[in-house]
Amino acid sequence: GAGVSQTPSNKVTEKGKYVELRCDPISGHTALYWYRQSLGQGPEFLIYFQGTGAADDSGLPNDRFFAVRPEGSVSTLKIQRTERGDSAVYLCASSLSGALYNEQFFGPGTRLTVL
């Protein structure tokens, strides 16, 4: 079946611009996660949604980062006034529910490059 998809696969932008990254989770998965992965490091948690609401946004680095999931399926990660340090692969994952034992299924990621 269809896995988690993310668009675009690559995004190049200029410093100061606004970007939106999209995640389509597996159908029926109520939990959705965003992570960020810098080169040579493991993914870092950004935000977790249970349904439409952000259950935990403690990983968002600052107020330039915002994410929404208005209908409880597709999610958009929004970054305002991008900085060169925002360059990374942004990963989205979904799971059947937020229960601990539900494995998280990851998408292929969006590679963001800020020039």
Added chain:
Amino acid sequence: DAKTTQPTSMDCAEGRAANLPCNHSTISGNEYVYWYRQIHSQGPQYIIHGLKNNETNEMASLIITEDRKSSTLILPHATLRDTAVYYCIALSGSARQLTFGSGTQLTVLP
């Protein structure tokens, strides 16, 4: 969540068992041990998890020591497609997000 320590890299010959160690000496009683792997340019993939008993599935086996301070992920017959970064994660029952460390780069050699 408890900190985990893994070797930076390991090699394994194709067809042989790959044994990946993980130390989690400060793990608490309600923390599970999870393993994920990440093949180059892909998102992480779940492998297996356990609390205190050894676990086996179609991908791997997980051996947890009796004191739970360390564990070993075993890929019984490694193939070239198993070349990846393997992450060991200790996760408490209340946590939902995964906390990845640097992982172990496993290279399966022909």
